[in-house]
Amino acid sequence: MRVIITNDDGIDAPGIQALRAAVALLPHLKPIVVAPLQAWSGCGHTLTTGRHFAVEQRAPDVWAVAGTPADCVRAALTHLAPGAVAVLSGINHGGNLGFDVHCSGTVAAAREAASHGVRGIACSHYVRRGLAVDWTQAGQWISDLLPELLLIRTGYISVNLPHLDPGQARPAVVRCDLDPSPLPLAMDYSADGLRYCGNYHQRQRIPGADVDVCMGGNLSVVELG
Numbered sequence: 001m002r003v004i005i006t007n008d009d010g011i012d013a014p015g016i017q018a019l020r021a022a023v024a025l026l027p028h029l030k031p032i033v034v035a036p037l038q039a040w041s042g043c044g045h046t047l048t049t050g051r052h053f054a055v056e057q058r059a060p061d062v063w064a065v066a067g068t069p070a071d072c073v074r075a076a077l078t079h080l081a082p083g084a085v086a087v088l089s090g091i092n093h094g095g096n097l098g099f100d101v102h103c104s105g106t107v108a109a110a111r112e113a114a115s116h117g118v119r120g121i122a123c124s125h126y127v128r129r130g131l132a133v134d135w136t137q138a139g140q141w142i143s144d145l146l147p148e149l150l151l152i153r154t155g156y157i158s159v160n161l162p163h164l165d166p167g168q169a170r171p172a173v174v175r176c177d178l179d180p181s182p183l184p185l186a187m188d189y190s191a192d193g194l195r196y197c198g199n200y201h202q203r204q205r206i207p208g209a210d211v212d213v214c215m216g217g218n219l220s221v222v223e224l225g
Contacts, residue, residue, distance in 0.1 A: 001030065001085045002029075002084040003085060003086045004032055004034055004076040005019055005020050005023065005031050005033045006033070006036075006087065007092065008040045008068075008069045008109070009041060009093055011035035011064045013039070013093065014093075014133075015133075018135040018139035019088055019142060020033055021136075022146065026146060034063045036066075036072060037066045040068050041105060042104070042105065043068050044103045045070050046068045047068060048068060048071050053065065054066040055075060063075075068105060068108075069105040070112040073113050077113070085150070086118060087113035088121050088146075090125075091125050091138055091142065092123065093125060094124065094127050095200075095214060097124075097215075098180065098181055099182055100183075107224075110122040110157065111225065114156035121150075121159060122156070122159065123161070126163050126214050127163055128163040128201075131163055133163070141161055142159070149221070152223060155223050155224050157222065158210070158222045159222075160213075160219070160220045160222075171217060171219045174218045174221065176210050176222060177209050178209065178224065179205065184199055184200070
């Protein structure tokens with residue numbers, strides 16, 4: 001069964017390599033990478049209309065697209081991987097928790113898939129400053145979870161992996177709700193203009209919702225749409 005792999009960090013990002021490897025561990029799935037040529041982090045559900053965008057085949061079943069994550073899904077479903085049973089987006093370098101789902105290109109790819117009746121799963125890795133991401137471990141967690149997630153038939157799914165200390169026990173998988181709390185509202189003003197400076201790590205947390213679950217050290221699974 002064909003599975004489309006995309007992201008918003010760009011086709012050369014380590015997270016997408018980890019996701020492709022995770023899918024390859026499941027013998028009944030065939031990963032096909034259709035991902036942006038460059039990073040589109042925070043682009044939301046931006047789409048390219050009214051002009052052509054380039055598509056380059058880099059290797060068998062690997063395509064680089066000069067467009068957004070949602071463009072990649074459209075290109076894959078119509079031309080590059082028709083008949084795919086799912087779109088997996090990520091693994092994003094950084095969480096896509098709570099309000100993030102509205103501005104995330106990673107989640108937009110899963111949403112675009114779901115709008116066409118194809119299972120969409122967005123995978124993200126919360127990042128703590130000063131601690132390296134173990135992409136091999138992240139891919140294994142996703143691979144172990146995928147058979148269960150592919151059975152969910154409604155909406156699209158946002159998965160967020162916690163950032164644990166080396167050697168820490170495997171996280172629990174928690175099915176939970178999306179935290180609707182806004183991101184911290186803070187702007188820095190200088191001669192260059194305004195810059196957002198809210199502290200992502202000190203955002204509000206509703207107990208038991210996805211922000212609290214993931215930042216608390218467990219793996220959150222939220223069904224959306």
